[in-house]
Amino acid sequence: MPNSGKTYLGVPVSRPRAAFFDFSSCEGCQLQILNNEATLLDFLSLVQVVNFREAMTEESDEYDIAFVEGSITRPDEVERLKAIRSRAKVLVALGSCACFGGVNQLKNRFRDLLWVNKTVYGDAAVETDFVRRLADVVAVDLMIYGCPVRKEEVEKVVTNVVIGKEISYPKYPVCMECKAGENICLFDLGEACLGPVTRAGCGAWCPGNRAGCWGCRGPADDANIEQMKRLMRERGIPEETILDRLECFGGFREVSETFRLEMTKGKP
Numbered sequence: 001m002p003n004s005g006k007t008y009l010g011v012p013v014s015r016p017r018a019a020f021f022d023f024s025s026c027e028g029c030q031l032q033i034l035n036n037e038a039t040l041l042d043f044l045s046l047v048q049v050v051n052f053r054e055a056m057t058e059e060s061d062e063y064d065i066a067f068v069e070g071s072i073t074r075p076d077e078v079e080r081l082k083a084i085r086s087r088a089k090v091l092v093a094l095g096s097c098a099c100f101g102g103v104n105q106l107k108n109r110f111r112d113l114l115w116v117n118k119t120v121y122g123d124a125a126v127e128t129d130f131v132r133r134l135a136d137v138v139a140v141d142l143m144i145y146g147c148p149v150r151k152e153e154v155e156k157v158v159t160n161v162v163i164g165k166e167i168s169y170p171k172y173p174v175c176m177e178c179k180a181g182e183n184i185c186l187f188d189l190g191e192a193c194l195g196p197v198t199r200a201g202c203g204a205w206c207p208g209n210r211a212g213c214w215g216c217r218g219p220a221d222d223a224n225i226e227q228m229k230r231l232m233r234e235r236g237i238p239e240e241t242i243l244d245r246l247e248c249f250g251g252f253r254e255v256s257e258t259f260r261l262e263m264t265k266g267k268p
């Protein structure tokens with residue numbers, strides 16, 4: 001990565017060229033970064049942003065780090081993503097859509113894409129495919145989880161990339177942060193929550209605002225899905241509600257597909 005000409009404690013500091021790209025998404029993750037006025041200038045002194053459609057008109061094909069938001073749903077997106085990968089030294093999947101397919105991958109529940117296309121777009125059908133996460137198409141070096149990502153976490157990851165420090169994420173579940181925040185457990189109110197099995201790092205955003213977790217950051221290490229299902233069943237939460245939560249962002253795809261098969265077994 002290019003040397004910025006600056007030093008920290010006598011050590012040359014690099015200022016990598018960073019580019020932001022979006023695919024099928026709501027672009028909310030990019031917005032999160034721009035919204036961080038308090039530290040935006042510090043962030044910009046750390047990297048040299050050369051592509052960011054939401055924020056600037058200049059463009060460049062020369063960059064070290066590519067932050068890629070969104071999921072892949074069309075053939076032309078596959079080619080564009082491969083081109084970005086070929087230019088970037090580090091490719092970062094930004095947000096749940098990029099990491100897991102996000103809410104877009106709910107489309108994959110419908111096996112008949114022609115029917116989906118016709119139902120949604122009518123006679124103005126568009127070219128669309130099953131939704132894929134970035135890692136299904138190209139090699140991904142780093143993931144930043146969340147829908148949307150937390151700007152503080154993006155800044156931490158970028159800082160660590162720039163200074164060459166290992167990136168680590170919480171291994172424990174959202175429940176740990178929720179308990180630390182002294183929230184009332186939604187299970188005790190008879191509501192669904194994926195906090196026991198979802199990777200922490202969001203500060204228990206949803207339970208802290210009186211809403212159950214939908215698992216946007218994907219599974220925590222050693223997540224015990226069966227135990228979580230048992231706890232929800234004991235509190236009278238319907239199977240469909242549990243499945244809806246597990247399927248929502250795509251992070252629990254492996255277990256939710258099996259769960260759906262079990263639930264629909266024997267049904268027409």
Ligand code: SF4
Pocket residue numbers: 025026027028029030069070094095096097098102103146147148149
């Ligand atoms: S992860 Fe969520 S906020 Fe980010 S682009 Fe996808 S839908 Fe939008």
Ligand code: SF4
Pocket residue numbers: 174175176178179183184185186187193194195196204207212213
């Ligand atoms: S509300 Fe959710 S995240 Fe909080 S303790 Fe209960 S199950 Fe865990």
Ligand code: SF4
Pocket residue numbers: 146147174198199202203204205206207212213214215216217218
């Ligand atoms: S509580 Fe769950 S759904 Fe809400 S932001 Fe955190 S991980 Fe995502």
